[in-house]
Amino acid sequence: MTPEDKQHDDLWSIGQLAERAGVTVKTVRFYSDRGLLPEAARSGGGHRRYGPDALDRLRLIRSLRALDLPVPDVRRVLGHEGQEGQEGHQGQEDVLEDVIAGQLKDVGSRLTALRWREAALQLLTDCTVEERAERLRLVGAVTTPPGTAALARFWRCWLPARLPSRVVAAVVDRAVPVPPDAPTPAQVLAFARLQDFVTAPCFVSGPRAGTDYGQPEVHSSGKGYRPAVLYEGLPEAFELAAPDVRAGRAPREGEALDCFVAVHAAALGRRDTPDFRRTLHRMLAAEPRIDRYWQLASEVATPPAESPQPTPGSTDNWLRAALSSYGAEDTYGRVHTPT
Structure with a gap:
């Protein structure tokens, strides 16, 4: 030693x-x-x-x-x-x-990724041979855990140009559903279909005003529209309408509709009058719709056993339906104005 x-x-x-x-x-x-x-x-x-x-x-x-x-x-x-x-x-x-x-x-x-993979495999198991090829194509395009970049990109493309970034961020936050951590097979399918919807060529190439699935006329520049005012004010109207939508009540006049019309009037530089409400009803009825997006977004956010929660799309539809009474005509062709 x-x-x-x-x-x-x-x-x-x-x-x-x-x-x-x-x-x-x-x-x-x-x-x-x-x-x-x-x-x-x-x-x-x-x-x-x-x-x-x-x-x-x-x-x-x-x-x-x-x-x-x-x-x-x-x-x-x-x-x-x-x-x-x-x-x-x-x-x-x-x-x-x-x-x-x-x-x-x-x-x-990692656990979320495994749950999505499990639900996707179950989705492919519980279907017919004819359905399997399409479902495989859809779920094969979804990452695990899923990302929402394609959905956010869709909204940034669909919204009007030069909208303030804070407004864009707020719209995207409300419009893009959060993928559940433990989805059901139905929610996996809904998310896959939603992603497929927003990555369709008509959206990827850029929506245009006046076309199918395009932008509303209020998005057009040079016509005096103020879309920032519209998108900043609509959430308040949606919140006011949400309890009625959640409870399944029929569309009606009230504070929510008044707020909805007031926001549109401010964005268009108009006053809220019965004539403006009739004009607004016609204008909104002619706009392109993305109801499919909102339907799928609701399915993603809501488990099948639960009642769908209000989305910006469902509350907007409820408010438009409440406004539609201003475009109704009686048997003599006169426009009905609610009292």
Whole structure:
């Protein structure tokens, strides 16, 4: 035994540390080579020697790795190991909490992907041979977990040009459904159909005012329309109408319709009069519709066993139906104006 070996009698060899920790020598060497498990010294023959504190550190490393934390995250946590005082302990706790939160998010994402895959496979199982090819095409275009970039892109393309970014963001936030974490097969199919709908050539090439599935006339520039006023004000009208839509009440006059008409009047630079309401009814009736989008968005957001929740599309339809009484004619051809 060399003098250096006698000096390190209280230290452990790599084999002794591995035995005490219940791991292989290869494992200890792996963590040591990556700087996670510093050696205390080297023997005269160049062999690694570790102090007793290495056992606790190795156990901590194994616990972190058992949670599937990658080596860089383990290194972040261990960066505060051995720092004295409350500050060092708190620093390690803060990093550990941050790392665990990130790992939870990653696991949640993977679980969501598996649930979507499971529901998609069930969807392909519970169908006829004739349906399977079409369903396979639809779900094959959906990532797992699904993304909503195509839906957001559709709205940014469909909305009028030069709309303030904050207004665009608010519209997209309300219009794009959040994919459920644990979808039913029906919700997977609805989302796949919705994505297929917004990526159709007529949308990808850019909608145009006055065409099928195109933009409303209010989106046109140079006609005195103020679409920013329209899209900033409509959410209030939708919120006022939502309780009636949720309860299944028939369209009617009231505060929601008054707000709806007032917003359109402000966007068109007009006053809310019976004549304007008749004009607005005719204008809205002639606009292109994207009811298919709203139907599918509602199916994505609502499990089959639950009642559909109001969407901007369903509340807009309810308000248009309430407005339609201003376009009704009696048997003598006179326009009926509600009292």
